[in-house]
Amino acid sequence: MTIRLKSLILPISFAAAIAIPATAGAEVVKMAFIDPLSGSFAPVGENMLRSWQYIADLANKQKWAGDNTFDIVGFDNKGSPQESLVQLKAAIDQGYRYVIQGNGSGVALALIDAINKYNERNPGKEVIYLNHAAVDPDLTNSKCSFWHFRVDANSDMKMEAMTSYMAKDPNIKKVYLINQNYAFGHSVQRAAREYLRRKRPDIQIVGDDLHPIGQVKDFSPYIAKIKASGADTVITGNWGADLALLIKAAKDSDLKTNLYTYYAVTTGTPTAMGSAGVDRVKFVGYWNPNNQGFVGKDIVEGFKKKYNDDYYTMATYTGMKMLGQAIKETKSTDPVKVAFAMEGMKVQSLNGEVEMRKADHQLQQPLYITTWTKVNGKDVKYDQENTGYGWKTNQVLDTHISAQPTSCQMKRPSK
Known part of the structure; x- marks a missing residue:
């Protein structure tokens, strides 16, 4: 037990x-x-x-x-x-x-x-x-x-997949970055700038915020900055309460931008999104329960x-x-x-x-790009947190697309 x-x-x-x-x-x-x-x-x-x-x-x-x-x-x-x-x-x-x-x-x-x-x-x-x-x-x-x-x-692999998908969308012109101020948030910030510059140099980064992890209780000032920037898309690596509160503030302020996330599937965030996130919140990850065949x-x-x-x-x-x-x-x-x-x-x-x-x-491993949408019993069968909304698979990117080189110099013990 x-x-x-x-x-x-x-x-x-x-x-x-x-x-x-x-x-x-x-x-x-x-x-x-x-x-x-x-x-x-x-x-x-x-x-x-x-x-x-x-x-x-x-x-x-x-x-x-x-x-x-x-x-x-x-x-x-x-x-x-x-x-x-x-x-x-x-x-x-x-x-x-x-x-x-x-x-x-x-x-x-x-x-x-x-x-x-x-x-x-x-x-x-x-x-x-x-x-x-x-x-x-x-x-x-x-x-x-x-x-x-x-x-x-790793976050670079996910950003490689995310920006490969974003690069094909001509409607994306202005991107705002908001991340937690620690190692992971810094890596998302760096990779977003680097990979967008390589794949879509025409896209402007119109804002870039790092905030204390687990300490911000009201994200409305950040949302106001995003609105003022004219961004059509937000990229965030936020997770847990920091993402749920960010999305709640976006919903309360009626923010209309698309939101590309690493962790919108994590506990509390689906409830915070509800219907406000439909067709606008996206998630990059290694699996979706609403996959082909529902494996x-x-x-x-x-x-x-x-x-x-x-x-x-x-x-x-x-x-x-x-x-x-x-x-x-x-x-x-x-x-x-x-x-x-x-x-x-x-x-x-x-x-x-x-x-x-x-x-x-x-x-x-392969990576998925998904969009928050209403359950339809067909390609979106499973919801999250009993909201009636779940993740629709937009694209599955083969393993080689997100693979990254490594600088690792592995030290191994004797067998």
């Missing part, structure tokens, strides 16, 4: 946390989910924890890791890099050797550094880090690590039935597929053997065949 915990230190014995015998030769692989489970970003963190747990249960039933099973437990980092390091130490002290995180590239950078140092000092007790949503490109470039695997697309519908419907919530972090499926396959192939839960097995691995995920690129541990 999986448990979601919000306490700082988990009341579980060290011996029990390492590996609990299930059947002869089998282990329970304990995984520590380190993300916000309190504060303004808690709804997103809680949804993602449930998503990991739901797919872990599926993996256990279908024996993705053979007779080994998974148990995923939540550690609340409150969205803070410093608190994340406290939680990482707590998890390691209790025997966890698999860590999951995604909400915040600042947190991810801190975790990579800490895990690198820990693994170097503790051979035989290494830790693997699965990253499901922290998308700063540096994490698989200058900061790349053998112990880190990103199952999301993954059993998971979407099962998750909704169990939690009355929406399954949107499909990286959880990819991550568990790869981890399960690596454990099954190596007949081991040892992180070193599992990490080597995951390098270059290809699996069939809900968005087609994906590959964990060996050079930098960045997953290569």
Whole structure:
């Protein structure tokens, strides 16, 4: 049975946390989910924890890791890099050797550094880090690590897909950028300017704002600036409450611009959009439940039935597929053997065949451009947050279109 915990230190014995015998030769692989489970970003963190747990249960039933099973437990980092390091130490002290995180590239950078140092000092007790949503490109470039695997697309990959789609729209002439003031927001800002200049040099950037993450309660002053700029399109990497509040302010001010987003699918944002976002809010991501053939519908419907919530972090499926396959192939839960097995691995995920690129541990996968619209029971079958609105697939871009070069100089341990 999986448990979601919000306490700082988990009341579980060290011996029990390492590996609990299930059947002869089998282990329970304990995984520590380190993300916000309190504060303004808690709804997103809680949804993602449930998503990991739901797919872990599926993996256990279908024996993705053979007779080994998974148990995923939540550690609340409150969205803070410093608190994340406290939680990482707590998890390691209790025997966890698999860590999951995604909400915040600042947190991810801190975790990579800490895990690198820990693994170097503790051979035989290494830790693997699965990253499901922290998308700063540096994490698989200058900061790349053998112990880190990103199952999301990085922000440059998403911007490559987004601007390839935008470049074909002659109605886009003036773009406004608004992003959170931290590593990820900076990467979105930089890539938007660079890629639009390369693909559509005629497009003007008429505004560019960076705001404190998780601190702005009223975005109406920003919306007023966007209106005054004459922008016809907004690009934002905002997520969680920062995106929901931005869209709420846009709706209240009757802003008519199109909004290109990275995270409009995340908890709270669909409700904030409602009918006001129809045909104007777009999302770039690695999957859409309203895909051709509705691949993954059993998971979407099962998750909704169990939690009355929406399954949107499909990286959880990819991550568990790869981890399960690596454990099954190596007949081991040892992180070193599992990490080597995951390098270059290809699996069939809900968005087609994906590959964990060996050079930098960045997953290569197709990307989707979608538009918020009314459910019609045909190509838009699944809504979000019981709004009656969902995402229509505009285009699926093949893996090679968004692929990016890497500067990673991977340092590998001996096998």
